[in-house]
Every structure is written in C-alpha cells, then in structure tokens.
Amino acid sequence: MPVAEAVTALVALARPVAVAAMPPAEAVGAVAARDVAVETGLPGARTALRDGWAVEAAAVVGASPYVPVRLARAPAWVEAGDPLPPGTDALLPPEAIGADPREIEAETAPGEGTRAPGTELPAGARLVAAGERVTPLHALALAAAGLDRVTVRRPHLRLLAAAPDTLSPLLGAWIAARGGTAEVVPRPAEADALAAVLARPGADAVLVIGGTGPGRRDAGADALARAGRLHAHGLALRPGESAGFGTAGDRLVLLLPGRPDACLVAWLALGRPLLAALSGAAADPPVILPLTRKVASVIGLTEVVFLRRVAAGAEPLGGAEIPLHRLALADAALLVPPAHEGYPAGTPVEVLPL
Known part of the structure; x- marks a missing residue:
C-alpha cells in the first residue's frame, strides 16, 4: 500500500480522544481541546513594573537635581506588582528623591514603569488555540489569568515489546514530547496470546514492536487479524516495509518492525499522524x-x-x-x-x- 494511502486510511479511522481538565502546569505538552481566551482584562488597576516612587507625571515636569520640584506631600513607595495609589500614573527610581522626601529631583513620563489596566492580559486575548500543544509559556499566561484548569487531549498508547527492549524508551519519549503518554507491556510471542493482549481495554492505541515480518515466529499480523481487523500489512516504505495497521475493538493498532531504523521510519510515517489525529493537533509549521x-x-x-x-x-x-x-x-x-x-x-x- 502506498504510504499516502495508508496515512489517509489510518487517520480516517482515528477519533480524537476524550478531553480532560487539568491544571495548566500539568497540561504542558498536551493538545488544547478548545480556544482559551481572557474574559476580564488584567491587571484591574495600573500596577508597578518595578520598585519605585509613585507620582503623577504632570506634577514633576522639569524636575532635576538642580531644580527640584517640591510636592505637597511625599510620594508613596510601591513594590513591583503593587497597584499604584489613586492620583498617580508613573514611577520614579529610588534615587529621584532628595534629602527632603517631598523634593523630587527627576521627571518621568505618564505610564513610565507601570502597566496600564487591562494591558497585561487584554479582555478577549486568546492564550492558547484549539489544536496547539500547551507550552510552559502558555501555562504561565493561563495561571496568571487565574485559570486553574485547561481542557486538553492526551492520548494513551500501549507499547508491546519483546525482550530485549531497546525501542520503547525512545518511542515513549517521542510520544510524550508530542502530547501523549505511553505504557510498556511485554509482547507475547504466540499469536493467540498476543491477540488477547491486543483486545485488552485501557489504551487509545496500541503499538506492536517487532514480529511484523514474514518470519516463522512473526505473529503480529496474524494476531491483529484474530483480535479485530488487519486493514493493511506491507507498505511501499523503505525501510519499514513490514509495517501495518488495523483495529482491535475500539483501538487502533500499529505494527512496527523490530529493526531500529525500520521501526522509527514506520513511526514517523504512521505513528506521528495517528498521534496527531488522536490528540486533535493542528499541523506543525514546516x-x-x-x-x-x-x-x-x-x-x-x-x-x-x-x-x-x-x-x-x-x-x-x-x-x-x-x-x-x-x-x-x-x-x-x-x-x-x-x-x-x-x-x-x-x-x-x-x-x-x-
């Protein structure tokens, strides 16, 4: 089967997994199930971006060490992140105050050193889009917006590998990097036993690593046919010719060759599109x-x-x-x-x- 035809057929069989709500930090790496936007603009009031003296900029125009401007009362000191006192709109650095705290020795522009209301996270701003993988920076913005949950899709894949197993750690790492989770289960050698394992619930898809070729002890294709349906076996793919796929119950099953280069090629050609379809991921930029x-x-x-x-x-x-x-x-x-x-x-x- 041509690879393009196989991918089309495989993706047509896949359905996005159920959504789950989790804290933003735990959602990193998973694919957002829907757009998340800011409902109310933040901050609610003008806030300080750094430590300093809160003043009204218009009241200190022209101030300098040689010609200080004397205020009716000493300005208030604010810490970074604090709201500015009423009647103030800018910050002065610590050294802008003379020996008399009411004498100002520097001028500033309106808004200097501050964040205007609703400009850090404007109302309606989209923080993460459906189909995007949640990044650490997304999580930072979501937490700052006060959102304690975000809905994501995180497919769970079961990897069946026979000892000695050197491939499942790599595949598991690649799956995790693209928003999924993986568990490793020993792969039985006999077709009947392997078919029974393929029929077990609890995974969104199953990867059978090795035992997919024409060898006398290769039971992957036979077991999948017994457990459900073998949709394709043998691809116009080099390396990875003995790869295949099918269904067992409501789970998609990929047959990946056991040789490292062929296994990884089959994963790139079939596994990545399958994982993207299960997670509802948007296409990666080229x-x-x-x-x-x-x-x-x-x-x-x-x-x-x-x-x-x-x-x-x-x-x-x-x-x-x-x-x-x-x-x-x-x-x-x-x-x-x-x-x-x-x-x-x-x-x-x-x-x-x-």
Missing part, C-alpha cells in the same frame, strides 16, 4: 532546510533518509539499513515521495524534527 549532499531514492517507494542538522542545512546520514552509530547522530528525517529519484545538494526540503 521546517525547510537545504541538503548539504545529494539524496538518491528508489522510484515507487516512500524512502526515509535520516538527517543531522548543521549550520549549512541538513546533512544526510543514510536511510535503509543505516548502522546504529550513524542513526544515533540523527535529529531530523526526510520523507522522499515515491515519484522522486532524490534531490541534488542544496535543494530546500521539508524535514521532520526528531
């Missing part, structure tokens, strides 16, 4: 970099090339059968469409950050 060397590809297959981002652009490291010592250098990947024979050096291409 990352375009020039290739530092040419890339050759086979017509008719979607070929994935691992890249290392350098000052000059994206350096190709290898694709199918890339050795682990080079794969470990990668921080991005390129999906070469099946109609392309590759790209010459210097070609700007869209890359997927890892």
